[in-house]
Every structure is written in structure tokens, then in C-alpha cells.
Amino acid sequence: MSSSTSTDSQQTAIFLHIHKTAGTTLHAILRRQYDEAEVYNIDAKGHDYHHFIKLSQSEYAKIRLLKGHMNYRLHSFLPQPATYFTFLREPIERVISYYYFIRRTPRHLHHQAANALSLYEFASQQIDPLMANGQTRQLAGGYPKYDFGDEADALLNKAKQHLQAHFAVVGLTERFDESLMMLQQAFNWHHVWYQRQNVGSNRPKQEELSSKTIAYLKKLNQTDEALYAYGRSLFEAQIAEQGSHFPRRVQIFRLLNRFTQPYWHLRQFSLRVWLRSLQTS
Known part of the structure; x- marks a missing residue:
């Protein structure tokens, strides 16, 4: 999809929030764009996936913005047209940030394990599947196994197809302002000023980690590396259209x-x- 023109105002906007891609900052901006009654947020406070799929058709029809940590496909429940947007992030930076987010978040399911284990140990013990190709998982529609195995290429192609066909804007965390300007135009947003939120302060820089750890994270996220390269090409094409x-x-x-x-x-x-x-x- 192209972001050079505004999307249909009757469409529901779906923000597929990939973990640790500047989504918290964007959520604050989104609160100024939509009435609370028109927003459905996939979160850990009762409005999760299981609650969402039990809504009535009239409740689905009221949703103008669906957002949160979700896998691609929830648009299929909506009776009205919908279009997605998301942010991708350089995969190794994302998984490092995600691990340290877990360490500083007591309510997280894997908080104790992350604090008891090093980054290498946490990733290698296959505790949280989002440490391994998490961006491809969400964009392909979810995948339960930690190791993609022989299905890596098929899942990557599925994620690419979804990005190309159903996402009005594919943003990049590393180029947040440009992404935000394209989102503003695509969805007719206003007052998009912001201050960075939920920025991790307890994590080391990538170059401070051991070569063993970085090499292992790269091995775990080869599919995400390929997806990110594809996402960058879509992003550059969107920029050119502006x-x-x-x-x-x-x-x-x-x-x-x-x-x-x-x-x-x-x-x-x-x-x-x-x-x-x-x-x-």
C-alpha cells in the first residue's frame, strides 16, 4: 500500500505494535487522534485476544482504531475495511532492548528468569519466543515454535506479503520522525508532537556485549534480518513517494x-x- 495519499476515513486503522519498536511513544500520540470509545486496545487488562474475538458485530463496527501487541489477522473479524501500520526495528537492537525491558518489568511473565540469566542464557534456553524472529512471528500471523526450522522461508514470504499488501505505512524505529510524518498524512492525524517514552536506560550498547552473544542473537534472528531489509526497501519507496x-x-x-x-x-x-x-x- 502507498502512504502518498490519505487512507479512506471509513477504514479501521490497526496498529500492529511489535515489542520494543517505539510503540509506547506512538500510543501517546494516538490518544490525541481518536475518541476513547472508538479504540480497542489489545493489552493485559482484560482486553486481550480472547476477549476481542468474542465481541459482537456491532461492537466490531464501532472500532476506528485497533492497537496493541498482536499478530496479523485480527482484521478478519471486522465487518468494515481495515488497514494496518507498524514499526520495524533493527533485529539485534530490538531483542537486546526486549530482554532488558523484561528485566526491569516485574509484572512480565519472564521477569524472574531474565534477572537470573544473562542475555545469552535467556536467549539460548528458549524461554520467550519473541527473542527469536519476533517481528516475523507477529507479521506472519503467529508461530508457536521457538525455532522456525524448514518453515523460515515460508513465514518470511508471508510476512513480506502482508507488509506489501495490507500496511498503509511501514515505519522504522530508527527513523521515527519520517515515519510519523507519513502516518500523519496517511491517517489525517493532528498534533503529533511527542516526547520519547519508555526508553530503556538499563541496557548496554550493542558493542559492549560479547561477540559470542551478538553472534548467537544474529543466528536466532536471521529471518528478522531479512524481513527488516525488505521493510527498509518499502520504507524508502514510501519516502520517495512523498x-x-x-x-x-x-x-x-x-x-x-x-x-x-x-x-x-x-x-x-x-x-x-x-x-x-x-x-x-
Whole structure:
């Protein structure tokens, strides 16, 4: 799909949020674009996949935005047309970030295991399948086994086909602002200023990890490496469709977005102060 023109306003937008691809930052932007009653969020608070598939046709029809950590295919439940968007991330950076996210998130299913094991040990013991080709898993529609084995090429082709045919925008985490500008145009969004959220501060840089660990993560994520290369080619094609003035638009947006940062800091400070006052009252 092309992002050079806006999508049909009657279509439901589906944000397929791949773990650790800047989705938390985007969720904050999305809250300003859609009424809460028109949004269905796949999360861990009761609105999970099992709840979603039990909705009535009238409930499905009300959804203008479906978002969250999900596998491709939930559009098949909707009676109205739908189009997807997502962000891809360089695979080794993503799995490193994901592992350290688990370590600092007590509510995560694998929190204790991640804190008891090194990154290499956690990945090699096959505890969490999203450590191995997690982006391909979600975009192909899900795959339960840790090792793709002989099915790697078929799953990769399926994920590529989905990206090419059913995604209005394929963004890249490493090029967030350009991706956001294309999303704004494709879905007619407004007020897309932002401050980065949920940025991991407890993780080492890739070059600080052992060569053994990096080599093993690359072996685990060969299919994701190929998918990411394909996603980059789609991204560059989308950029080309924006025209010669697009780089200037992105530059202006970045400049203006810097001026909003004091506002975000003030909001965070005010929230912290309010929370402290509740604790001491």
C-alpha cells in the first residue's frame, strides 16, 4: 500500500505494535487522534485476544482504531475495511532492548528468569519466543515454535506479503520522525508532537556485549534480518513517494517538536508532584 495519499476515513486503522519498536511513544500520540470509545486496545487488562474475538458485530463496527501487541489477522473479524501500520526495528537492537525491558518489568511473565540469566542464557534456553524472529512471528500471523526450522522461508514470504499488501505505512524505529510524518498524512492525524517514552536506560550498547552473544542473537534472528531489509526497501519507496519537499517538512517538524519539550517536562513534573502529595497526605 502507498502512504502518498490519505487512507479512506471509513477504514479501521490497526496498529500492529511489535515489542520494543517505539510503540509506547506512538500510543501517546494516538490518544490525541481518536475518541476513547472508538479504540480497542489489545493489552493485559482484560482486553486481550480472547476477549476481542468474542465481541459482537456491532461492537466490531464501532472500532476506528485497533492497537496493541498482536499478530496479523485480527482484521478478519471486522465487518468494515481495515488497514494496518507498524514499526520495524533493527533485529539485534530490538531483542537486546526486549530482554532488558523484561528485566526491569516485574509484572512480565519472564521477569524472574531474565534477572537470573544473562542475555545469552535467556536467549539460548528458549524461554520467550519473541527473542527469536519476533517481528516475523507477529507479521506472519503467529508461530508457536521457538525455532522456525524448514518453515523460515515460508513465514518470511508471508510476512513480506502482508507488509506489501495490507500496511498503509511501514515505519522504522530508527527513523521515527519520517515515519510519523507519513502516518500523519496517511491517517489525517493532528498534533503529533511527542516526547520519547519508555526508553530503556538499563541496557548496554550493542558493542559492549560479547561477540559470542551478538553472534548467537544474529543466528536466532536471521529471518528478522531479512524481513527488516525488505521493510527498509518499502520504507524508502514510501519516502520517495512523498516528493522532494518531504525532507524539509521533516526538518521543520523536528525543530518545532523541540519547542514542545518544556511542555512535556512540565506535565511530567506536575504529575510526579501530585503523586507525591497523595502518598504523603
